Amino acid sequence: MPVEIDIAKVAALARIALSDEELAAYGAQLGVILEHAERVQALPTDDVEPTSHPLPLVNAFRPDEVWPSLDRDDVLSQAPDTVDGYYRVPQILDGP
Amino acid sequence: MTDLADLSIADAGRGLRDGEFTAQELLDATWRRAAVTEAHLHAYLVLDREGARRSAARADEELAAGTDRGPLHGIPVAVKDNLSTRGVETTCASQILAGYTPPYDATAVERLRDAGAVIVGKTNLDEFAMGSSTENSAYGPTRNPWDTDRVPGGSSGGSAAAVAAGSAFAALGSDTGGSIRQPAALTGLVGAKPTYGLVSRYGLVAFASSLDQIGPLARSVPDAVDVLSAIAGWDRHDATSYPGDVPEMGRSLDAGVQGVRIGVVTELMGEGIAPEVLAATASTIERLAAAGAEIVDVSMPSTEYALSAYYLIAPAECSSNLARFDGVRYGLRVDGGTVEEMMARTRAEGFGPEVIRRILLGTYALSAGYYDAFYGQAQKVRTLVRRDFAAAYEQVDVLVSPTSPTTAFRIGERSDDPIAMYYSDVCTIPSNLAGDPAVSVPVALDGTGLPIGFQVMAPQLGEEMMFRVAAEVERSAGFSFRAPLATSEVVEP
Numbered sequence: 001m002p003v004e005i006d007i008a009k010v011a012a013l014a015r016i017a018l019s020d021e022e023l024a025a026y027g028a029q030l031g032v033i034l035e036h037a038e039r040v041q042a043l044p045t046d047d048v049e050p051t052s053h054p055l056p057l058v059n060a061f062r063p064d065e066v067w068p069s070l071d072r073d074d075v076l077s078q079a080p081d082t083v084d085g086y087y088r089v090p091q092i093l094d095g096p
Numbered sequence: 097m098t099d100l101a102d103l104s105i106a107d108a109g110r111g112l113r114d115g116e117f118t119a120q121e122l123l124d125a126t127w128r129r130a131a132v133t134e135a136h137l138h139a140y141l142v143l144d145r146e147g148a149r150r151s152a153a154r155a156d157e158e159l160a161a162g163t164d165r166g167p168l169h170g171i172p173v174a175v176k177d178n179l180s181t182r183g184v185e186t187t188c189a190s191q192i193l194a195g196y197t198p199p200y201d202a203t204a205v206e207r208l209r210d211a212g213a214v215i216v217g218k219t220n221l222d223e224f225a226m227g228s229s230t231e232n233s234a235y236g237p238t239r240n241p242w243d244t245d246r247v248p249g250g251s252s253g254g255s256a257a258a259v260a261a262g263s264a265f266a267a268l269g270s271d272t273g274g275s276i277r278q279p280a281a282l283t284g285l286v287g288a289k290p291t292y293g294l295v296s297r298y299g300l301v302a303f304a305s306s307l308d309q310i311g312p313l314a315r316s317v318p319d320a321v322d323v324l325s326a327i328a329g330w331d332r333h334d335a336t337s338y339p340g341d342v343p344e345m346g347r348s349l350d351a352g353v354q355g356v357r358i359g360v361v362t363e364l365m366g367e368g369i370a371p372e373v374l375a376a377t378a379s380t381i382e383r384l385a386a387a388g389a390e391i392v393d394v395s396m397p398s399t400e401y402a403l404s405a406y407y408l409i410a411p412a413e414c415s416s417n418l419a420r421f422d423g424v425r426y427g428l429r430v431d432g433g434t435v436e437e438m439m440a441r442t443r444a445e446g447f448g449p450e451v452i453r454r455i456l457l458g459t460y461a462l463s464a465g466y467y468d469a470f471y472g473q474a475q476k477v478r479t480l481v482r483r484d485f486a487a488a489y490e491q492v493d494v495l496v497s498p499t500s501p502t503t504a505f506r507i508g509e510r511s512d513d514p515i516a517m518y519y520s521d522v523c524t525i526p527s528n529l530a531g532d533p534a535v536s537v538p539v540a541l542d543g544t545g546l547p548i549g550f551q552v553m554a555p556q557l558g559e560e561m562m563f564r565v566a567a568e569v570e571r572s573a574g575f576s577f578r579a580p581l582a583t584s585e586v587v588e589p
Contacts, residue, residue, distance in 0.1 A: 054531020
């Protein structure tokens with residue numbers, strides 16, 4: 001059985017603006033993929049710790065040395081919109 | 097006389113040092129080949145003619161002055177377009193990064209330059225490395241030089257097609273679930289995914305950070321070892337890079353397999369694998385036995401769940417990593433009234449269907465109420481896969497299997513069926529989940545003349561033994577076929 005999901009909610013969480021037709025198509029595809037992925041639930045795993053990473057790295061320390069960062073103008077040159085050395089986006093707060 | 101573009105890295109290096117030809121002549125041979133093959137293949141997204149010319153000229157000057165940077169000095173190589181190259185457009189084959197020109201080199205790219213390699217261009221891929229056919233490129237598919245109606249595999253399909261066709265001597269790819277090994281198998285190349293952390297991921301545009309590794313695609317095992325040796329090693333820019341000494345990878349290539357214990361993964365030797373692939377795998381194993389290896393059947397019961405776990409873990413990590421493409425710092429922006437509208441429209445327009453599918457899948461698997469049942473459970477299955485490998489490596493030195501369940505499929509054949517496409521990676525995914533190295537070596541052609549790859553897997557940092565067995569596989573197979581497109585007189589279409 002394909003898995004039923006609230007695809008509109010998932011698309012909103014993922015910040016992807018999709019039409020109703022696109023939502024229906026992706027919803028159906030994901031249902032089928034998740035039906036296969038659900039197989040992982042068939043295995044007994046009560047005593048199994050999850051693995052999030054292949055190496056047993058707990059923390060990585062480095063010497064406290066200063067080295068140069070990327071040049072700010074180089075980095076900002078790739079942005080769609082900048083002002084005074086900052087990224088510019090549509091207004092996010094109401095004006096005074 | 098052999099076309100310079102077809103030489104091995106070792107032979108090209110010898111010729112350079114003996115003064116038979118120059119690095120600029122090697123590069124010219126590469127351009128001549130690309131001029132013919134690119135019209136058929138579309139292996140490259142960008143050819144960096146000016147940068148490559150400068151590198152080749154510098155290599156000639158250095159070699160003439162007695163400065164020798166090692167086996168890659170003066171050798172033309174290609175780089176997958178999800179690796180950042182300073183001043184050279186890097187799009188990951190996505191519209192969302194159209195025009196993006198990184199302000200820095202990936203560490204693997206920097207190390208290639210330090211080794212004197214001549215970087216000729218950026219190769220095509222499935223968008224953000226998500227796919228197994230290179231059909232998911234926003235800039236059009238790459239074709240297989242063995243049969244241009246077929247895919248070269250993916251996601252490093254551009255790198256594979258370029259090296260197989262002779263428009264690069266070797267190339268870098270990235271492998272998250274098989275994206276180096278599967279295209280290598282489908283194009284008759286050697287492709288290696290090293291131990292997780294052996295190569296820095298700094299500057300690799302992240303897909304699934306706990307699985308991604310950079311590695312070589314090459315025309316022989318020694319060529320692959322040369323490239324991997326040049327890029328491996330700890331990097332201060334990647335806290336997950338391996339801090340110890342890099343294993344000696346090429347030391348035992350001539351040692352043979354007398355007494356080496358080789359495990360055959362029984363779960364990967366039956367249902368779902370094409371009969372001709374199974375037969376070629378079985379004869380390769382027989383040749384290893386004849387060369388003195390001890391062959392053992394090994395069962396890894398978690399293997400059949402690994403694919404399902406991967407298609408939860410990789411999308412989950414991808415949904416998080418690709419959140420950075422929001423129209424603010426680089427690439428495409430589609431205007432919207434609010435910040436959220438701008439971001440959501442930018443992402444809808446900039447990402448292709450497979451990337452959107454995986455972001456949605458990962459977002460779902462990580463969302464409240466479903467996390468434990470999907471992502472959490474997949475991480476536990478990952479532990480079971482690691483346990484199966486650990487148990488197997490108590491009995492054997494390496495494990496072997498087919499690399500890909502089939503040879504190259506036709507363009508369009510699987511593009512409407514994500515599940516069939518995902519199954520392409522069934523043999524390669526377990527090594528990514530475990531963080532182990534694995535390599536594909538070409539061993540035979542099928543009845544239609546398409547290459548078949550054989551996979552050798554080893555425990556973490558077991559590269560020396562892995563390449564030792566791979567070299568015996570290569571010798572005993574005597575695979576000396578070249579892609580028809582690289583060997584015949586081809587005309588502009």
